[in-house]
Amino acid sequence: MIIEPILISAKVAFTATIFTLIIGILLARLFTKYNFKGKDLLEVILIMPMVIPPSITGYGLLILIGRRGICGKALFEIFGVSIIFTWVAAALAATVVSLPLMYQSCKSAFLNVNHIYENAARTLGADEKRVFWKVTLPLALPGIISGIVLSFSRALGEFGATMMVAGNIPGKTGTIPLAIYFAVESGDTQTANILMIIVLSFSFTLIYSLNMWLKRKQNI
Secondary structure: HHHHHHHHHHHHHHHHHHHHHHHHHHHHHHHHHHOOOOOOHHHHHHHHOOOOHHHHHHHHHHHHHHHOOOHHHHHHHOOOOOOOOHHHHHHHHHHHHHHHHHHHHHHHHHHHHHHHHHHHHHHHHOOOOHHHHHHHHHHHHHHHHHHHHHHHHHHOOHHHHHHHHHOOOOOOOOOHHHHHHHHHOOOOOOOOHHHHHHHHHHHHHHHHHHHHHHHHHHOO
C-alpha cells in the first residue's frame, strides 16, 4: 500500500523531468536567441499551466488525449492505443504542469550567461554548436539544475491534472498525492501521515541540497 504509490510517483516524476528538461532547454534557447512572430503569445501559452488551476489543465488534456479527444481518438483508431487512465497520462500531466518551471529557470540561466565568453569562443574558431555545448550550457548549468529540482518536485506533487486524466487506479496510476487524498477520505490517516512525511522529508532534502550546492558554486 505504501510502496506502490511511491514507485509510481517516482516513475511519473522521473519521466516528466526528462521531458521537461529536453523541451525546456530547447524552448528557452529558441526564445532567448531568436525573435519571431507569435513568440510572446507562445510564451504565454507555455507558462499558463503554472498559474491556472490544475483541474483546468487536466480537462484540457482530457480534451486532447481522451478516447474521444483530438489526439486520443486518432491514436486509438490508427494504433489501437489509449493512454487515458494510464501512468503515461499521469506523466504527461506532470510534464505539462512542471514545464513552465523548467522553462523559466533555463530562460533565466541563458539570459544571465555573459556573452563575452561566447564571443571569445567564436573568435577562436568555434561554430555555434560548439559554443553552445562547450560555453553556454556549462555557464547556464546552475540554473538548469535548479529547474530540474523544481520540476521534479512539482511533478512529484502533481494532483489535479493527474486526477483528471489518470484517475486513481491502485498499482497503475495511484501516485502519492492521490494516495494521500483517498487515504484521508477513507479515514486511513496512518497511511496518509506516512506518505506525507516521506514527501516532506524528500522535498526538504532535495531543495536544501540544491541551495547548499548553489551557495558553494557562488563561493568558488
